[in-house]
Amino acid sequence: MEEKDTCEFICVHEDAVKDVKSKMLEDEFFFEVSDNFKAFGESTRLKIMYALSQRDLCVCDLAAVLDMSQSAISHQLRVLRGKNLVKFRRKGKMVYYYLADEHVVSMIEFGVEHTKEKL
Amino acid sequence: MEEKDTCEFICVHEDAVKDVKSKMLEDEFFFEVSDNFKAFGESTRLKIMYALSQRDLCVCDLAAVLDMSQSAISHQLRVLRGKNLVKFRRKGKMVYYYLADEHVVSMIEFGVEHTKEKL
DNA sequence: CTTCCATATGAATAGTTGATCATATAATAT
DNA sequence: ATATTATATGATCAACTATTCATATGGAAG
Helix, strand or coil, X not given: CCCCCCCCCCCCCHHHHHHHHHHCCCHHHHHXXXXXXXXXXXXXXXXXXXXXXXXXXXXXXXXXXXXXXXHHHHHHHHHHHHCCCEEEEEECCEEEEEECCHHHHHHHHHHHHHHHHCC | CCCCCCCCCCCCCHHHHHHHHHHCCCHHHHHXXXXXXXXXXXXXXXXXXXXXXXXXXXXXXXXXXXXXCHHXXXXXXXXXXXXXXXXXXXECCEEEEEECCHHHHHHHHHHHHHHHHCC
16 A cells, blocks of 8 residues: 655545556656757757768868867767767778767758747 | 958868768757757756656756755756746745747657657 | 745766767778 | 787766655545
8 A cells, every 4th residue: 555655645536646647657767868869959069960960070170160179079979979960980090970870960951940840 | 352360171072071061061050059958958957857847846846856955956946947948927925837839849769769769 | 023935956976978089990992 | 029009898977767755636425
């Protein structure tokens, strides 16, 4: 038998709550989805990905395009790599980054379109 | 004539940078897009919106569904209201929240689908 | 009006995170 | 080897944020 030690929830509509609760997804899954959104939810990372959607770029070029330090860019690229949103290939001393798959492109487009429509 | 006081950017590929730079959007716009993504980039807010995509719910029901405090939910609802992602209507003492428009639903679906495919 | 209940909100706090600085690594050239 | 250049990364710091706690607001009922 369940017992809430939080003494609230007097007003709960049991049927509605039960209904929605049954339709909720795994907590773990929500976490993954939001974690994915989070990658796009920071303007520096979004700009990096947008730039890469135009063409593959090395770190230095990205820094120039965004007018930011190489270090800052590298750190964000690391985050994006960790989420499998970008990949890279070496070419001599340089490292060229590119978007990991079409999902990234369509996610950006989706966000851009929806934001435009909201204006 | 431009002069960077940051003494780096030796490796920049001018043509590539110029090309991509010309294709970049307004800084302000990138900020808005990422700000929108950010709303979905936090699991509590995402869960709230997902729950509301199933049916309109009052604050107390949301708290019950997510098993979180009423205060925490209210604070996040405030954030969502601020970004015009949810709206509400009063019914007596209670306040029913619902998603502001179809954009919210499709954004959630989009994120969910893309995350599924990545597994 | 007063009480009760649903919700909102300000303040405080802990955890997260993005940028910088300094430094390390890795590849190329000399 | 050593020097140079491109990138990566650890540490630090400041800014931001999600939750909690305490309290306020606002509607309904007595």
